[in-house]
Amino acid sequence: MRTYLECFSCFLDHGLDIARRSGLTEEDQRLVLNRVARMLPEFDLSSKPPEMSLEINKAIRELTHVRDPFAEEKRLSNRLALEQADLVRSRITRSQDPLKTALEYAIAGNSIDFGAFQGLDIAGAIDALVAGEDRVIAREGSGFFQLEKFHRNLDEAKTLLYITDNSGEIVFDMILMETMMASHPGLAITAAVRNSPIINDATLDDARVIGLDRLVTVISSGSNAPGTPLASVTEEFLTRFHGADMVIAKGQGNYETLSGAPRPVYLLFKVKCPVVARHSGGALGNIMLIPSSS
Numbered sequence: 001m002r003t004y005l006e007c008f009s010c011f012l013d014h015g016l017d018i019a020r021r022s023g024l025t026e027e028d029q030r031l032v033l034n035r036v037a038r039m040l041p042e043f044d045l046s047s048k049p050p051e052m053s054l055e056i057n058k059a060i061r062e063l064t065h066v067r068d069p070f071a072e073e074k075r076l077s078n079r080l081a082l083e084q085a086d087l088v089r090s091r092i093t094r095s096q097d098p099l100k101t102a103l104e105y106a107i108a109g110n111s112i113d114f115g116a117f118q119g120l121d122i123a124g125a126i127d128a129l130v131a132g133e134d135r136v137i138a139r140e141g142s143g144f145f146q147l148e149k150f151h152r153n154l155d156e157a158k159t160l161l162y163i164t165d166n167s168g169e170i171v172f173d174m175i176l177m178e179t180m181m182a183s184h185p186g187l188a189i190t191a192a193v194r195n196s197p198i199i200n201d202a203t204l205d206d207a208r209v210i211g212l213d214r215l216v217t218v219i220s221s222g223s224n225a226p227g228t229p230l231a232s233v234t235e236e237f238l239t240r241f242h243g244a245d246m247v248i249a250k251g252q253g254n255y256e257t258l259s260g261a262p263r264p265v266y267l268l269f270k271v272k273c274p275v276v277a278r279h280s281g282g283a284l285g286n287i288m289l290i291p292s293s294s
Contacts, residue, residue, distance in 0.1 A: 050227030077168025109172035165251030227253030
């Protein structure tokens with residue numbers, strides 16, 4: 001997905017949010033906004049929004065020297081999600097369709113996103129998704145929640161690459177992986193996380209904190225952006241990406257970078273912005289399970 005002009009206001013809002021989180025004075029916050037504003041005219045609209053977000057975060061890091069301004073929010077997200085994990089597992093086990101229920105929880109977990117929702121109430125967001133308030137399927141049975149096709153592909157898969165998105169959310173991804181492995185013995189899953197802190201995206205540290213590395217193989221994708229631009233990933237990731245029988249990519253950032261991927265990818269995300277809604281065909285608030293356009 002390319003960048004649209006509407007994205008520019010979000011880039012400025014995002015820059016201001018990070019500057020404030022980094023403890024800058026109002027004067028220095030203005031310097032951050034000035035720098036971001038100077039970057040916008042040079043940005044190629046054919047590029048993907050997470051690529052611009054990466055450049056903005058690099059510039060702000062140079063000004064603030066704060067490596068991970070969302071560190072505390074990430075720790076809290078993981079802790080609160082883990083506290084709800086057993087309840088979610090029990091509901092999935094009792095469900096008439098455990099895979100569908102696990103998918104709904106995992107995609108609803110995409111609401112734990114500080115890029116899309118500044119000032120997010122983490123506890124409230126997790127309580128809402130566990131209660132089912134966030135599991136609004138986009139026209140179930142239509143092309144926007146393709147469960148039957150997903151089932152068929154999963155039945156045929158021996159290897160699966162799962163590209164994660166945010167901290168906290170990654171707990172519900174882990175539960176989905178558990179569910180898929182329980183129903184498909186022998187399925188080998190590799191989970192890919194971001195290479196370094198960017199917004200509240202999950203890294204290797206988050207995967208280890210929640211115990212995901214004890215369930216599946218966990219690798220860094222090599223991406224430092226809040227998405228997975230294939231031009232910036234590692235050779236190991238590319239090998240697994242092209243070699244896996246099935247690929248799942250979570251979140252809007254992965255939708256923005258992989259919706260036109262050179263191989264089939266299942267895109268699981270919550271629609272959180274009008275540009276993504278228009279591009280994907282979903283409505284704001286919908287949870288989506290769709291294949292890439294490749």
